[in-house]
Amino acid sequence: MQEIVMPINNQGMALLCLLIPLLPLAGFIINGLGNRAIAKGLVSFIGCSTVLASFLITVYLFLDFTANGSRAYTVDFYDWISVGDMQIGFSFLIDQLTLLMMLMVTGIGFFIHLYSAGYMSHDENFGKFFAFINLFMFSMLLLVMGSNYVMMFVGWEGVGLCSYLLIGFWNRNTNYNNAAKKAFVMNRIGDLGFLLGIFLIFITFGSVSYPQVFAEAAQYTGGVDSGVLIAITLLLFVGAMGKSAQIPLFTWLPDAMAGPTPVSALIHAATMVTAGIYMVLRSNVLYVLAPTTLEIIAIVGVATAVLAATIGLAQNDIKKVLAYSTVSQLGYMFLALGVMAFSSSIFHVLTHAFFKALLFLGAGSVIHAMSNEQDIRFMGGLRKYLPITFVTFLIGTLAIAGIPPFAGFFSKDELLAHVWEHSKVLWGLGVLASFMTSFYMFRLVFLTFFGTFRGTEAQRSHLHESPFSMTLPLIVLAVLSTVGGFLGIPPIFGENMHILQGYLAPIYNFARVANPRAMEPMHLDHATEWMLMGISVAVAIVAAIIAYVMYVSKRTVPVPEGSRLSPLHNLIYNKYYIDELYDTIVVRPIMWMSAIFHRVLDNMIVDGVVNGFGKLTTYSSRTLRFAQSGAIGFYLMVMVFSIVLILFLNFFIG
């Protein structure tokens, strides 16, 4: 039994920890207040340097942490909320998982900031953009570093807000604003679940602080699969569904591509959307106590992975393809969580952050070169014009398709091996999704970078490789996508080579106590592992070859808008009409009901009552004025009779 995590007494370390989120916050305040007053160069310097500083401090913290025997600690600052039994401190929890997420968030965040400096340089609201992404860094770090569910929720809402602000960044366009609203509303649905989950945690365990909750949960006497734990875990998962775009709350993520491309890379691919996985992983003790929930998560995850992958097959917008691919990969991560392959899930989060950020930034570079053209039907042959983008994008594609030795291969293979052990059906679906992933990604590459240029003459003359501030992040992320997988070398290549698994082992301590059976290591023999690995590689390569034959050899180009499609193709192209379905079953009834409420309740009843009082007053005064005849005799008469009446009443009643 691990003891409760102790607070650190070292003031200097505490200050460093505090600086990590505060620096981007300072950047937000400076750039936000000085939106237009500060020169662009200075804005990008402030924006990037604050995040770089956070990254460097995180690295220092990480080195210090590992040097001191990897003992998790909390950094307490002050009592934040203290009401009755409820004690919520403003404090950070520094452990293996936090540090990993912090490194990922600040590291990738820095490169995306750097990229933005080039990508957004023509935008008039440059300062606003940097202010928002700095605020995002702050919220995300708060989410990751907080040592209790309430702080996580604060960060959770913060990143949601930034996501909303940045999707609607170009707020002159109504469609973009609608996309932002959609993201916001869908996330609120999830957040309700998350919030209820937190309440239930507090009621059940009497605390919301991670160390206490998990210690309590480890000794939970209600047994595995008790009702309250299923409720807690399901409610938390609803929150994760919203943030990490799982069925049925996934339709906001593809629409979120309305935001600037660096935002898509940072928020909607690498960091915020993985918050759901982080949250489930953080609560691993609770989840191992509720295998039923895990089963549901696995099913939702695999369904999302397959569904989103099929939609990805037929999209023609370069960013939409990547967006559906993100949804699909997030489905994979939840699938891994569902089969209790927690480390594989975070491994995939990490590698996915590398290659998906790379892919989005590559897409941004293409869009930048193509003068804001996003439709791959009008691209083609770009490899000659954008060599760095092409090579890095190809690396990203190889990584996501799961071709060795790129990062995605290791994480996806490990993940699928765990799924195989758990259920063959889920594994089959996972491989199917993997096949489709490989196909649509290579389709994207071939249509964009191979063949002949299909855009306009004006676009062709404008084609250029992106500036250094944009290509540098591409190169760095490409390197990470190439070597990132070696963090998790599977056991068949050598025992104890899986650095990540060993590193993360302590965060499952409570889970091991709570449900020892659930946390047993995988026992696949090597032959099976080789077979699984072979199958997934073969599937990826076959899909790539099919894509090559279709889009390079046969030079097929997706049909233009408005032409007739086969029914199935049409269904997929229109994303299964899910948006339309939601529109019919949710949006329209609400609109209809609000129209009725507007007309009946508001216009008739409420307005009727209010106006009625006004009318009554006017009408009665208009009538009563005739009583004011001016005849003194009449007034006196009224007075006397009134007095008599009062006396009578007094006599009979009083």
Added chain:
Amino acid sequence: MNNIPEVIRTIPLDYYLFFSAALFVIGVIGVLTRRNAIVIFMCVELMLNAVNLLLTALSAYRADANAQVFVFFIMAVAAAEVCVGLSIIVMTYRNIRSTDVQLLNYLKW
């Protein structure tokens, strides 16, 4: 020599009551029926005096000085009222050459 309360008590209380009631009613009827403002005014005085009489009588019979204090208040207020009221009537007369209250209907809507 008998003091004043004893003199008052030589007549039964009922007499006072009936008498002041009659006076009061005459005052009310006068106020309600007459059109001359000065007469109405006198009728008001009549009502006040009816009340004063009643208060004095009861004060004497009940041996309670409070009522007599009230009488003095009423007298003071009545004097002030006459002062204001009569000047209003005089002004009215100067303006419309009449003290008929039926003609004074300018205060309507």
